[in-house]
Amino acid sequence: MSANKKMLTREINFTLNGSPVQVSVPVAENALIMLREELNLTGTKYGCGEGECGACSILMDGESVNACLMFAVDCDGREIVTVEGLAQDEVNDQLRDAFVEKGAVQCGFCSPGMMIAAKALLDKKPNANRDEIKRGLEGNICRCTGYVKIIDAVAAVSGTNQ
Amino acid sequence: MPTIEKESLIGKRVPKMDAPEKAAGRTRYVHDMNLPGQLIGKILRTDRIHAKILSMDTSAAEALPGVKAVITAKDMPAKMLGLNNDNPPLKGDKVRAERDEIAAVAAITEEIALEALKLIKVEYEDLPTLFDPRESEKEGAPHIQESKDSNVCMEFEYEHGDAAKAETEADFVIEDTFKLHYVTHACMGVSGVIADFDNITGNLTLHSNTQVPFLHKREFSEVLEMDPSRIRIIQPPIGGGFGSKLDIYPFEPIAVILAKKSRCPVKIVFTREEEFMASPTRQPAYINLRSGVKKDGTITSRVFDSLLDNGAYTSWGATIPFVMMQTASSFYRVTDCQYATKAVYTNNPTAGSFRGYGNLQATFAIEQHMDKMAEAVGMDPLEFRLKNAQEAGEVTGQGMHFKTCGFKECLSTAGEKSDFSRKFAENNANRGNGNPVKKGIGMASMLHVGGGAKIYPSDGCGTILKMDDFGHVTILTGASEIGQGSETVLSQLVCEELGVPLSAVTVVNNDTDITPWDVGVHASRTTFIGGNAAIGAAKLAKAKVLESASQVSNIPADQLDMRGGCIVRADDGEVIMQLGKLLRGMHFKDKAELVTTSFYYEPPSVHQDKGFKGDVSAAYAWATHVVEVEVDTETGIVTLDKVTAAHDVGRVLNEMSLEGQIEGGIIMGQGYALTEDLLVKEGRVITPNFRDYKMVTAPEIPEIDLSFIETQDGEGPQGAKGVGEAPSICMAAAVGNAIYNATGVRIYEAPYTPEKVYRALKGAVEAPSMAAE
Amino acid sequence: MSEIQNYETPNSVSEAADILAKGDVTILAGGTDLMVQVDAGRVEYKSTLMNIRRVEGLRGISDEGDHLRVGALTTITDLLESDLIAEHGTILTEAADAFASVQIRNAGTIGGNISNASPAGDTLVPLVVLNAEVELASKPNGSIVTRTIPIKDYFTGPGKTKKEDSELLVAVIIPKPAAGFVSTFDKFGSRPALDISTVSVGLGGVLKDGALTDVRVAFGAVAPVPLKATATEAATEGKKLDEATIDAIAATAKDEVNPIDDVRATAWYRKEMIESSMKKVLRHVSK
Incomplete structure (x- = not known):
């Protein structure tokens, strides 16, 4: 995790979960640290720091990215949505309810990243079939569920049985 | 008057209470x-593998601004961690x-703590290393734990009958050696602790x-030489357990000593x-298995000898031979069994407890031998297993009493639903x-404890239950929620007794100052033991x-019942009064009374005697998995297409x-069977990331067909x-059997990664051996 | 960690080239490789960190008549979803589909994948097969100068390219292949995503009467750079692709590579997989 207090900082402005934010960040710090430690949004999780697990997935201008690989300064001028932001928007209640009702959550540590990956997928392919859902979740690792119920949850929203 | 029918949540698809x-x-x-004033702790790990520490100089680290404490062994109490008291924090x-x-730092930021670690100077004298457990056993091998007589850290021998x-x-005696690899829990939430020590109190x-x-x-x-009544453990929700959190690890006492020395709360979180x-x-393992079978398909004898790589320190996990032994002695009807396991010290990573607890390794060997024996006597693998499977009522040579046993139903259900025998023969013909x-199609089954396991002096769990003025129920239980859903199942069981809706139940299970004692989440025991405790209360x-x-009401108590948050007449459900009103x-x-009760459930299992005999669990779980694979012989890639699984679960409490x-x-x-392989080279983990330690991803999962056998x-x-x-245990063996069915090549070493399978298909893999090269 | 003194966010190629001309610059595009490499200690920041994400005109795919122009900031997702790429460079679409994960495809750029110069980089083999060129811009004397280098000659070793420190990779030029051109990419692996190539094979050529002409073959992860396999190309050129010929070509491919052992595979297995993968792509295009 690269952050250095002595490091050069930059003030950036962006939209976070629908509200404008102004924050000063070290230029080499990643967006995950900024979100978790500076902005206290701990829903986005650290799982590996290398973009291999998806626990830190966020939406950047509507597309899913790994916050751990994103330079915080690169958030400047963008629209960022975290799992907390999904929770603020009633449109996403259906997805969250599906995660609950279909048993997609066990330890819950991957759930925020899965929610973001699912949201990004459904925005692009509202009627995604099961194979498309699996590919849409390929960047998110879950150790508990074996994915079946997570796929069920997304499929419940996309309305597919295939 | 309105009436209420009895409604039950048992067996329903009840969502987890903590899911939203x-x-x-x-x-x-x-x-x-984060606690106010909290520091970040970081641990300095050695850059050697086996070496004497000649000197350490921490002065530069201590002088770094922002560093609040630097500790080394001399700051720690002399007590050791671990089952063998061999692991100094x-x-x-x-x-x-x-x-x-070797040292640890607490500082105001992570960067400063990391910077300070770099300033600690250490001088070493290297010692000879041991990376092969087969070498560790040998006479004259260097001692890893110098206070021990040898490198053998745990040794188990058992027998019933006369195997020789x-x-x-x-008519046939089959002997093979199997080799199992390193895997790790890889919980999504990394290890972490916050130690908050109050120097005043x-x-x-x-x-x-x-x-x-x-x-x-x-x-x-014990380790901190503290009064236990001064220690409170609070468990925030955890990002996965799977057995990884059964031991105390060095980072935890390190955090405490850093907190004591710095007088600030200290948080340590791993990368x-x-x-x-x-x-x-x-545990990586070598297992040598010798099985005797008669022409009619009766198993006569089983001789099981295994060697486990313990690493340099001993965790609770070193007791996995208990479980391996059960599978050797009692899984099938084996009249004569001889069993031995040694766990030895090496300079490799330390093995611990992991879901399945030795049973994945034992089952890998035994279930592949079942197929080999079936082939030797010319029987279909399903038929051969049915012939030798345990049944309800049996007491095994080791003393396990199978009061219920759905093994044969598991076999026949999974066998029929997958059309096993037909496909098995067809694949054989198509090779x-x-x-x-x-x-390829392959099957494997498993036996595991399903009613706790009496290893510790008590295998019990306590529950305190309180009802408030409005009919709300709070369950205070010692049983921890680790993501498996125990909170929800315990609540369902309590709702069943008290006739209140799930929304009227709160579970408190995360604070040793509040909850009653429980031995812990392990051995698949929480639903069984915690559940019985909750029902009792x-x-x-x-x-x-x-x-x-x-x-x-002037109605006899035995004619009353609780339903829908009300007191009702038992026979017709007529509402007598609201529960809340009665409680108020x-x-x-x-003579005011608050309704609170407490119950401690201790299962009717027994400690095994010195010969490891006795009915160690109150119930036993059974399962059969049939797997269907495709083996690409041009690449060695094995694709898992379908798993048909049947599990004896006693009864379904929460189907979802x-x-x-x-x-x-x-x-x-x-x-475990196909992709995960924690590679260790000369004591160093060379796959410490998800790129190379390959966990299964969503697109790789097979079709799954589940059946639950309810033996009540x-x-x-x-x-x-x-x-x-149960479900993780028999996969690797089943995949091994399926690869053989597909190709006619049996591979004795897991995991079945593409290169290994490809080499084996080319005949370029040597069979593993218990004897060192 | 060395210290970053300046953070720059140029808006144009010209501004970026000015900053590069001053020297000692780390270029940040998608960040997906840079963040990991710095954290692992494999890369140190130079005194200036230049974020080129705001540079205009560097993202997008355009049809320029006889070639496609792919801006350096074009993401892997852009490649995957592009009809132009699907039409003129199927092999690149296939490689984009096998690239890391959704999240990384959304952030990672083609310029970054090229600049990272990993012999296992997923877009590199297809670009070699497509005879792509990279366009580099610099400002040696106050005005923009560009040059192009064929991608097959661009890489000089793992992480090393012919790009000068003063140059910015601005685009990839992909000549439109002739009519009848077919191409395919095979990345060895057991899962569709999140895999680093153990080996990869790219094949392209004009298919007529069961034979390929203008054959192009490239291999990934078997040499210090993405390998243009000239011997294999020669063995394939103009031959009728029956099973015996396919086996012979695959044997040539196996002989042409000299890979290394690493944590993902042994050299022996990589050679075997080049052979197997070569057969697979030949069968695929000849169908």
Whole structure:
């Protein structure tokens, strides 16, 4: 995790979960640290720091990215949505309810990243079939569920049985 | 008057109570918590593998601004961690493994703490290393733990009958050596702890990821030389357990000593790389198995000899031979069995406890031998297993009493649903055709404890239950929620007794100052033991409530029931009064009574004797998995297409949670069989990331067909058995059998990664051997 | 960690080239490789960190008549979803589909994948097969100068290219292949995503009467750079692709590579997989 207090900082402005934010960040710090430690949004999780697990997935201008690989300064001028932001928007209640009702959550540590990956997928392919859902979740690792119920949850929203 | 029908939540698809806040990202794991004035702790690990520490100089680290404490072995109490008391939290004299902790720093930021670690100077003298457990055993091998007589850290021998004699009566004796690899839990939430030590009161509060809070508290008091009543363990929700949190690890006492020395709360959280390198692994194993079988398909004898790589320190996990032994002695009807396991010290990563607890390794060998024996006697593998399978009522040579046993139903259900025998024969016949992609089908079964396991002096769990003025129920239980869904199942069981809706129940299960004792989350015991404890407390509460209702209504208590948050007449469900109203009446009348009850459930299992005989669990779980694979003979890639699984679960309590546990276990077992391989080279983990340590991803999962066999165990809560570990156990063996069915090549070494399979198909893999090269 | 003194966010190629001309610059595009490499200690920041994400005109795929122009900031997702790429460079679409994960495809750029110069980089083999060129811009004397280098000659070793420190990779030029051109990419692996190539094979050529002409073959992860396999190309050129010929070509491919052992595979297995993968792509295009 690269952050250095002595490091050069930059003030950036962006939209976070629908509200404008102004924050000063070290230029080499990643967006995950900024979100978790500076902005206290701990829903986005650290799982590996290398973009291999998806626990830190966020939406950047509507597309899913790994916050751990994103330079915080690169958030400047963008629209960022975290799992907390999904929770603020009633449109996403259906997805969250599906995660609950279909048993997609066990330890819950991957759930925020899965929610973001699912949201990004459904925005692009509202009627995604099961194979498309699996590919849409390929960047998110879950150790508990074996994915079946997570796929069920997304499929419940996309309305597919295939 | 309105009436209420009895409604039951048992067997329903009840969503997990904690799921909404987890899916919303609101749950606070230890990683997400920060205490006022908290420092960040970082651990310095050795850059050697086996070496004497000649000197350490921490002065530059201490002088760095922002550093609040630097500790080395001399700051720690002299007590050791681990089952064999062989693991000092900080190593002072010598290091024995890559992960070894030699110093630690608490600083105001992570960067400063990391900077300080770089300033610590250490001088070493290297010692000869041991990376092969077969070498560790040898006379004259260097001692890894110098205070021990040899490198053998744990040794188990067991027998029933006379295996040597029985072997002479066999028509076929088959002998092979199997080799199992390193895997690790790779929980999505990395290890972490916050130690909050109050220098004025001497109180220590640990925000810990442990699965065993009460054993933890006891061991902490010993290791830290503290009064146990000054230690409080709070368990925030954890990002996965799977057995990884059964032991105390060095980072935890290190955090406490840093907190004591700095007089500030200290948080230590691992990086993913640290998690791969410094958290426990499953035991790598060599297993030599000799099986005798008669022409008619009767198994005569089983001789099981195994060698486990323990690493340099001993965790609870070193007791996995107990479980391996059960599979050797009691899984099938084996009249004569001889069993031995040694765990030896090496300079490799330290092995620990991991879901399945030795049973994946034992089952890998035994279930592949079942197929080899079936082939030797010319029987279909399913038919051969049915002939030798245990049945209800049997007491095994080791003393296990199978009061319920759905083994044969598991076999026949999975066999029929997958059309096993037909496909098995068809694939056999198709082996020689020109298609480079071969289809295979394989089966494997398992036996595991399903009603706790009496290893510790008590295998029990306590529950305190209280009802408030409005009919709301709070369950205070010692049983921890680790994501498996225990909160929800315990609530369902209590709702069943008290006739209240799930929304009227709260579970408190995360604070040793509040909850009653429990031995911990392990051995698939929480639903069974915690469930029985909760039912016990609820029954007491119900009796109190109905007694009071009887006085108010003048209806005998045994003619009353609790349903829908009301007191009703049992025979027709007519509502007598609201539960809340009755409770308020009990509370505010002259002899005011708050309804609180407590119950401690101890299962009717026994400690095994010196010969390891005895009925160690109150119930036993059974399962059969049939897997269908495709083997690409041009690449060695094995694709898992379908898993048909049948599990004896006693009774389904929560169908969705149960499916979730089984599916998750199957996929974890798929990883063990096919993709996960923690490579260790000269003591160093060379795959400490998700790129190279390949966990199964969503597109790789097979189609899964689950069946639950309900044997209604008389001891189980509402008839249920524990199943948390069962699904991961028999996957690797089943895949091994399926690869053989597809290709005619048996591979004795897991995991079945593409290169290994490809080499084996080319005849370029040597069979493993118990003897060192 | 060395210290970053300046953070720059140029808006144009010209501004970026000015900053590069001053020297000692780390270029940040998608960040997906840079963040990991710095954290792992494999890369140190130079005194200036230049974020080129705001540079205009560097993202997008355009049809320029006889070639496609792919801006350096074009993401892997852009490649995957582009009809132009699907039409003129199927092999690149296939490689984009096998690239890391959704999240990384959304952030990672083609310029970044090229600049990272990993022999296992997923877009590199297809670009070699497509005879792509990279366009580099610099400002040696106050005005923009560009040059192009064929991608097959661009890489000089793992992480090393012919790009000068003063140059910015601005685009990839992909000549439109002739009519009848077919191409395919095979990345060895057991899962669709999140895999680093153990080996990869790219094949392209004009298919007529069961034979390929203008054959192009490239291999990934078997040499210090993405390998243009000239011997294999020669063995394939103009031959009728029956099973015996396919086997012979695959044997040539196996002989042409000289890979290394690493944590993902042994050299022996990589050679075997080049052979197997070569057969697979030949069968695929000849169908």
